[in-house]
Amino acid sequence: NAGVTQTPKFQVLKTGQSMTLQCAQDMNHNSMYWYRQDPGMGLRLIYYSASEGTTDKGEVPNGYNVSRLNKREFSLRLESAAPSQTSVYFCASSESGGKTEAFFGQGTRLTVV
């Protein structure tokens, strides 16, 4: 059972480049999340999806777009990467938001130069 799988694990981008971070879960979970980890600020929620086809902004959505095309997959897109987006990104899923525990992917370390 793979759980939550993120790709890629590492990425270096130049300022202005675009890329998509992929996330897939095999636990039939309804809710999926994207977070970024920043020193001293813990985990900050970028976007949230309660179910297939629905998405909602989190604490720090600017500069990002998301897509939840099916129940398994939730992708995060950076249209024009900026150095401020250098971070470790985590995807997570839960059976339903709120009362059920979330399971996290292994993280994607992104550096924007």
Next chain:
Amino acid sequence: ILNVEQSPQSLHVQEGDSTNFTCSFPSSNFYALHWYRWETAKSPEALFVMTLNGDEKKKGRISATLNTKEGYSYLYIKGSQPEDSATYLCAPNNFGNEKLTFGTGTRLTIIP
């Protein structure tokens, strides 16, 4: 987005000692409170999801209590071990908002 406060921000504890830390959150429309453990260079892992006022949960040497009326939860670690070194995160939910937003965490370091 809920206002979550965790204290202290960091903590150094001697191996074998017990310790505890706090998560404070708005008490109105409470739905659930999550605790996660996050080791360096790894992914966060769930410890507890608590929903009832007065709830107490335990996993090995780690336990948590919940007071939804006053809006706080305590996490206790008994007989700290080096492997307990991690950042402990809490995330409250309220009705109508299922987003999981975290406090900044308590960073625990166990001194051998």
